[in-house]
Amino acid sequence: MKRKFNNLNINYRYTYNKQRDKVVLLLHGWGGSLNSFRFLEKFLVDNGFSVINLDFPGFGASDIPPQDFEVQDYYKIVSELLDYEKIENVFVVAHSFGGRVAILLSALEPERVKKLVLCDSAGLKPKFSLSKQIKIFNYKIAKKLKSIGLIKRDLINYGSEDYKALPEQMKPVFCKIVNSNLENYLGDITAQTILVWGTNDKDTPLYMAKKMNKKIKDSAIVTFDGCGHFCYLEQPEKFEIILKKFFE
Template sequence: MKVFDGTNVNYITFGSGEEWVVFLHGWGGSIESFKYIAENLKVNKKFLLIDFPSFGKSTEPKTVWGVEEYAKALKEVLDKEKIEKFDIISHSFGGRVAIYFTSVYTNMVNKLVLIDSAGLKSRKGFVKWCKVTFYKLAKYFGFYFNFGSKDYNALSPHMKKCFVKIVNKNLKKNAKLIKVPTLIVFGENDKDTPVYMAKKLKKLIKNSKLVILKNAGHFSYLDNYYEFKPLLENFIGG
């Protein structure tokens, strides 16, 4: 547990080897979102999985956080563990943090993986995005939410402000600054971060490769796990 800006940030580490891989979950997720994949990867690496503040066992931010603050919290955890170089595996909101982090702390990141990543301006309204995201989390991770018009209003006023600050941040300029080898993976049926966003990211990030997974939606790494897993192993293991 690491305290940053008055917020308790929970994380775990495991694995062997000299090199590190850091997993960043999506909005509403937790360490559990990537834990199964990390535990089953056939690579000789050490892993760090974090609960972003307000999720999992981490506490809610004391102030209104945006992408920058989440990235700084991650940096604090990495500094505590004395991790100076690593690969990032990120999903959705985690991709926002990964894009910002990699553009600012350029020398720390070896390779970057963006899965169904958010970060570019969306055509979809925020409230609709929030409801769809919660529904998919319930489907894949067994969480329960009372779906309906009260979803957004049920959030704390403080977290509403965080949500709005985060989704209104366009990371286009940050993406252009990324130079490290980057694997962009999107589901062909993703309605939350559609394939057109993946193609934009591909154009913005020079040293990047785009893979569209068949029969997969916003959680493409789960929908098409058996194609995604070797793809990831080859990229970070090579």
């Protein structure tokens, strides 16, 4: 379905159990869509959870945001969506860029987040340059999404060409997003948190998880040995077991 939040038409899916309780909010990464979590969504619904899964602005079937859009604007969309659906609190599962939005939601509305799962999450300013982020980050994400059948496109020279192929409105948004540093928000997160990380993640390296772990009061790190930036897709059964136990 589509609804307008923060002045943009947002595509989302709300699958709920009879009581409409135990709601899990899924927040996909940059370059993804609600389809990025389609396997996990089915698992959660089959195990009695209600699930909200959305396309962030600029992805899937949602509107392209204006050029001045920032992480805070993405957060506002999620907050308004939860208000509209009259959902008081949620379990949150966020991957990569989605982690930025989850960090803001958890810090600014702590009463709303029951438990938080940050998977290979962004949120800290990386050590390497913006140009390198664009070339490496876009290429690896597109390559992974293609390998699991979520996108179909020629990936040759993707790292250098995809940024150019972005709609003009999305280019400044991307630059703002990857340069935003949410470290100061981490100390305000009160929800019990697990940081699920691939030990071979090159996009949001393991040192970021360790730094977040020190800042988030009630947090722990769970590593997936040998996995990269998409550990939840590389070892889906393990990820599902962790979620089910954590959300009990």
